[in-house]
Amino acid sequence: MNEMLRVDQLQKVFTMHQTGQKRIVGCDHISFSVRKGEFLGITGKSGAGKSTILKCLYRTYLPTGGHIFYASQQFGAIDLASADERKIIVIREKEISYVSQFLNIMPRVTALEFVMESLLELGETVSSAKKKAEEMLDHFIIPEMLWDTFPRTFSGGEKLRLNLARAMVRQSKLLLLDEPTASLDQASKETVRERINELKQNGTTMIGIFHDLDFMDSVVDHNYKLESGVLKEV
């Protein structure tokens, strides 16, 4: 079967302590599975809970219910919903990458260093990491004059492309993409599509959230829609 990930009755409820313990349901009763090398796309209205699902998989959010069974290379079968934080940190360093729409800016880290870090974490040499990072920045059309500058001042599209370069420069086991084409022009979208196809050919499993349905249809194997809290294959 070669199952990479199986999500079973995932739930995330936010408790708002400032407003009398008010509860907001991010997602509930979410179940699906993905096989190795497959790309699963998720669409749905704004606020439906798509990013919450992805953040639970990456454990930015700690789920309040359910299981996320993941076939880890380091640890074997593991439930990401309850795994201890140290294992999650290792899995993030070595196996699972996440592209958000927003750049997590590190002070005094240049664009080139930001992408190189992703490879250095995997144990690559500095010279090999530098070469691959430069190729990836070039692939995502980030002008060379920006490579040694700090990304704080980058445009929205440049920040997203830099995030993509950092996550896609490595061959992750699982790649999570939160609207990877938002704010990108057609030429940049093409570079994302090319890299997705390369990663897929080499066995990376992917889960992506999309508002751009044409783009999604061109890259995914399965298309799920999150509607009224229910996730269904289309």
Ligand SMILES: Nc1ncnc2c1ncn2[C@@H]1O[C@H](COP(=O)(O)OP(=O)(O)OP(=O)(O)O)[C@@H](O)[C@H]1O
């Ligand atoms: N950290 C949080 N604290 C409280 N509520 C949250 C938090 N994160 C998300 N929510 C709520 O959970 C619900 C789902 O949000 P989520 O961001 O997952 O939606 P989405 O489908 O990704 O939307 P969009 O397409 O606009 O990005 C929303 O009602 C949102 O307000």
